[in-house]
Amino acid sequence: MANAEHAELKSSLSEENEASQSLTELETNTQTLEEVNAMAPSFGDEKCFLVEGAEGTETQNKRIMDEKISPIERQLEYLLNKADEFQTQLLWSRECLQNYGFAHIVPMFVQTCQPYFTYLESTARNSNPFRPPLSTYIRTQLLQFSQQLCSRLEQLVLLYASFSFFSLEESDPLSISHFYIGQCQIDNMKLSIFRYCCPTPFLASASTGLYKRMRWNVERQIEGEGEGQTYDSAEFYFLCCEDVIEAADDKDGDGRCEGENTETERESRVERIWSIGRWIQTYPDPDTEDITDWVLCSVPCGQYKQLLSLGSEEPSSCTATDCLLGVLLSQETDGTFGMKT
Incomplete structure (x- = not known):
């Protein structure tokens, strides 16, 4: 058998x-x-x-x-x-x-x-x-x-x-925390798209309340002479979700104080909000020429900069990619694409 x-x-x-x-x-x-x-x-x-x-x-x-x-x-x-x-x-x-x-x-x-x-x-x-x-x-x-x-x-x-x-x-090198779902190139931007199998903590080393669902590696083509295409270092964008506790009044419509609300009612005020943002590396400094920090740093540190709020409904992978492209193309038109501010 x-x-x-x-x-x-x-x-x-x-x-x-x-x-x-x-x-x-x-x-x-x-x-x-x-x-x-x-x-x-x-x-x-x-x-x-x-x-x-x-x-x-x-x-x-x-x-x-x-x-x-x-x-x-x-x-x-x-x-x-x-x-x-x-x-x-x-x-x-x-x-x-x-x-x-x-x-x-x-x-x-x-x-x-x-x-x-x-x-x-x-x-x-x-x-x-x-x-x-x-x-x-x-x-x-x-x-x-x-x-x-x-x-x-x-x-x-x-x-x-x-x-x-x-x-x-994601910390397990033999895991399948995410998988590749395509690549495209629009103008001078090349996007590689990845899907996380389940909401994954944005940072493996710390709890931020953010969970990532998709990642896009965005590379910009460098204009210049020479054979072949040359791309700048990748920028990383994410589809993330975060559980947000809605603000509640001191009293509800029935005249009860907030402390008198049931556990179920308190849980109902937690809403999952979806957004698209960019990974901003804080340490080591990505612009530094000193490699000492890179050698001594086991895991780079960074933060999430939200670019677009998508509301409480999780978008499909195709819809999320459309939303990101809309943001990137508008930034490119405004001349702000790739800025870290």
């Missing part, structure tokens, strides 16, 4: 490698999507409604786009089905808990999904002056695929972690 389990595991990982290779074939779809997008008017284009039979043209254009997107959607379905298989193996296979190989299934599968995430995010978001922008329909579909796979991977990681195959603690 153990040999059968091992063979099944080996077969699953072999299929993952084949899936990773097939992702390269999706690159050819980018040019095709651009050609279709250039040929078809945008669904928001008012000219579509000024021509007789425009509704039929719009339906036809949507069908053409769906046909071009279908290979990308099939790849998503394959990855989602593999995640379901790994979950089923864990829950129904009696030998898997003693099988060392099962501890490596999720890390390898998460790594296998990385090229697909990169393809989706870069195709949907990249700005290129030499090609027309994707239509809203295609962009929305690609980002929905990314969101679906991100949510499914998060569920799978949490499930395997609950069986103690690995840790979610």
